[in-house]
Amino acid sequence: MGIGSTPFGVFKDSSLMEIATCACNEALNDAGIEREQIQAFYLGNYLYGHLPSQETIAPMVADNLGLKKEIEQACFSASIAFRHGWLLVASGLCDYVLVAGVEKMTDLPNDRILATIASSMEWEQHGKTGLTFAGYFAFIAQRYMHGFGADMDSIHKVCIKNRKNGAKNPRSRFRSEITLERIKNSGLAASPLRVFDCSANTDGAAAAVLVPAEAAGKTRNELVEILACSQASGRSSLWAVEDETTMSATMYAARAAYSMAGIAPRDIDVVELYDCFSINEIVSSEDLGFFKKGTGALALEQGITEMDGSLPVNPSGGLISKGHPVGATGLGQIYEMVKQLRGQHENQVAGARTGLVHHQGATSEVSTVTILRRRY
Amino acid sequence: MKLVVHRCSQCRQLFTRPRNICSECGNTVFDEEILPGKGQIFSFTTIYKPPEGYHEQVPYTVIVVELTDEQPTRIIARLSPGKEDKLAIGANVVLEKVNKYGYFFSISS
Numbered sequence: 001m002g003i004g005s006t007p008f009g010v011f012k013d014s015s016l017m018e019i020a021t022c023a024c025n026e027a028l029n030d031a032g033i034e035r036e037q038i039q040a041f042y043l044g045n046y047l048y049g050h051l052p053s054q055e056t057i058a059p060m061v062a063d064n065l066g067l068k069k070e071i072e073q074a075c076f077s078a079s080i081a082f083r084h085g086w087l088l089v090a091s092g093l094c095d096y097v098l099v100a101g102v103e104k105m106t107d108l109p110n111d112r113i114l115a116t117i118a119s120s121m122e123w124e125q126h127g128k129t130g131l132t133f134a135g136y137f138a139f140i141a142q143r144y145m146h147g148f149g150a151d152m153d154s155i156h157k158v159c160i161k162n163r164k165n166g167a168k169n170p171r172s173r174f175r176s177e178i179t180l181e182r183i184k185n186s187g188l189a190a191s192p193l194r195v196f197d198c199s200a201n202t203d204g205a206a207a208a209v210l211v212p213a214e215a216a217g218k219t220r221n222e223l224v225e226i227l228a229c230s231q232a233s234g235r236s237s238l239w240a241v242e243d244e245t246t247m248s249a250t251m252y253a254a255r256a257a258y259s260m261a262g263i264a265p266r267d268i269d270v271v272e273l274y275d276c277f278s279i280n281e282i283v284s285s286e287d288l289g290f291f292k293k294g295t296g297a298l299a300l301e302q303g304i305t306e307m308d309g310s311l312p313v314n315p316s317g318g319l320i321s322k323g324h325p326v327g328a329t330g331l332g333q334i335y336e337m338v339k340q341l342r343g344q345h346e347n348q349v350a351g352a353r354t355g356l357v358h359h360q361g362a363t364s365e366v367s368t369v370t371i372l373r374r375r376y
Numbered sequence: 377m378k379l380v381v382h383r384c385s386q387c388r389q390l391f392t393r394p395r396n397i398c399s400e401c402g403n404t405v406f407d408e409e410i411l412p413g414k415g416q417i418f419s420f421t422t423i424y425k426p427p428e429g430y431h432e433q434v435p436y437t438v439i440v441v442e443l444t445d446e447q448p449t450r451i452i453a454r455l456s457p458g459k460e461d462k463l464a465i466g467a468n469v470v471l472e473k474v475n476k477y478g479y480f481f482s483i484s485s
Contacts, residue, residue: 115427126452129478130423130430131438138421139440146465191422244419 001211001223002031005335008204008323009173010106016045016057020102021064023205023328027098028065031209038067038209039094042085044078044101045327047108047116061100077101078206079330079359079368085210086229092212100207101332103325113201117326134198135190137277142192144245144279148294152192156183157300158278159196159320165307166317168347171332173202173323197278202323206331208338213375223375224338227354228260231368243293247280249367250287250358257369258289263354265289268371270340270349271311272333273358275318280360285313288358288369307347315340315347330359334370341374377471379413379443379479382406390449392479413471415441415481418450420463441469441481453479 004026006019020043028035043058078101085099105113118127126136145151160180166172183196213225234249258264265288273288275281282296290311291299299305305313316322316336319329337355339345357370382391386403390411397404418440426434437455442448455463456472462483469481 109428111426111428111431114425115429118427128476129438129452129454130426130433130436131421131452132423132425132427134425135421135423135438139419142419142421142465188422188424190424193421195425 002027002029002033002209003207003335003338004028004030005171005206005332006204007171007173008202008325008328008332011104011203012107014104014203016102016104017061017064019104019203019205020057020061020100020207023102023207024061024065024098024100027100027207027209031211033096033209035066036068037096038098040085040088040097041067042081042097042099044081044099044330046077046103047105047113047326057102061102065098067098077327077330077361078332079361079370080231082208082330082334082370083229083231083368085208086226089210089212090226095212097210098207099210099331100205101325101328101330102205103327103329104203105201105325106203108201110201132190134193134277137279138190138193140245140283141277141279144283144294144297145192147245148297150282150297153180153184154297154301155278155282156180156194156197157297158275158281159183161300161306162275162281162314162318162320165315165347166321169317169322169336170346171336172317172321173200174317174321193277193279196320199276199319199324202325204323204325204328204332206328206335208331208334222342224341224372225375226370227263227373228257228371229368230254230256230260230370231366232256233366245283246293247283247287247360247367249365250284250360250369251289253367253369254288254358257356257371261371263371268311268354268356269352270315270337270355271305271313271358272316272318272337272340272355273313274329274333274360275314275320276324276360278320281313281318281320284358284360288356307349312349315345315349317347330368333357333359334372337372341372343374377413377473379411379471381409381411381449383409383447388447390443390445390447392449392451411443411445413481414484415443415469417463417465417467417469417483418442419465420455437463439469439481441479451479453481456480456482459483
């Protein structure tokens with residue numbers, strides 16, 4: 001019923017508490033409800049326990065917001081926070097739930113962030129070799145090109161498309177387009193992926209207020225309904241699976257979501273998916289059921305996923321353009337999709353009514369898929 | 377150099393580290409074996425943006441090796457310098473050494 005978000009970028013003068021409170025305030029105001037009505041609050045964050053070593057931040061943000069003291073609270077990452085909030089409302093336990101995600105990471109050294117994020121990987125088999133997440137996805141890119149005859153030029157097109165889309169989005173960290181030439185002349189992160197193929201460590205916060213459909217009131221005409229919200233796991237070591245270019249968690253979560261919503265991939269008008277790295281947009285567009293395995297790069301080349309194509313993907317600019325405040329991204333994606341389905345997005349897909357939001361965790365061990373539909 | 381592995385006594389799946397339970401079949405009995413340490417490159421990447429503690433090694437190449445065995449098993453390892461022009465999916469590799477960064481393979485053909 002309500003959404004809020006800070007822009008995503010570099011905020012030297014704002015603290016994590018400040019940006020989280022900001023996004024939550026906006027969501028509460030957008031929902032038009034009193035903060036005393038909130039019965040549960042879930043806050044997503046990834047790094048704060050590891051790096052500045054600040055644990056249990058949900059109660060602190062709740063305090064800042066003036067939420068009731070006795071409510072249920074927890075810390076997760078944003079998409080898990082969203083799903084737990086949805087579970088509370090859908091089960092009938094709560095009528096008003098505030099979910100949020102926040103990350104403040106640009107004041108931390110990049111290599112320490114890389115090391116912390118890499119700690120999500122299994123150490124003995126993966127991490128101690130010095131493998132980074134970019135390296136993990138680089139493995140996938142190599143296998144994808146080897147198996148399906150694509151090349152890096154077509155994979156880089158994800159960056160070109162998403163930066164072009166993000167240029168129109170005031171919440172995007174990067175507001176300029178980039179050319180293939182500039183990408184190819186830039187530095188490598190983990191070959192064959194260049195720095196531009198990787199989403200950037202960024203600050204940001206986003207929030208949403210969830211209510212039961214019946215309690216929302218008949219006067220509001222901006223309701224977006226959650227038709228499905230599913231979560232699934234895949235194998236922890238991609239190299240233990242047969243098909244190394246398939247994210248099984250994404251596939252299982254998508255199937256469960258379509259089944260829950262009673263729709264098929266062709267019924268989706270617009271997609272916000274998890275382009276943590278350019279190759280992941282291509283692979284995910286296949287695993288979400290939109291294109292056959294191995295044809296996602298071709299679909300992009302043909303313009304199907306461009307703004308004027310039949311299935312726009314990441315009109316917000318995605319993680320590539322907005323940046324990736326890890327614990328907040330999931331709700332940032334929900335924010336962008338709700339704006340789309342309300343018909344209010346700066347990069348509006350004409351007539352968008354049903355949207356799919358896809359999020360992933362770690363090296364894709366976990367995936368959440370949410371299907372949303374405009375209610376009016 | 378030889379490679380010590382742990383093989384499930386029931387389904388013959390290989391593991392490079394000791395296990396309590398076989399993740400394929402649930403069996404709890406394993407046999408220690410010595411493999412010749414040969415395999416093929418399944419995928420590879422050279423790291424230019426390292427995590428904390430790895431700067432001095434940049435650039436370094438991390439590979440996925442598919443070990444040659446009745447149960448082809450893939451492991452993540454490092455590539456020793458040399459024969460970079462032969463670095464490709466399918467290149468033959470052989471285990472050279474093991475240290476705190478893991479297994480080091482070198483290209484053998």
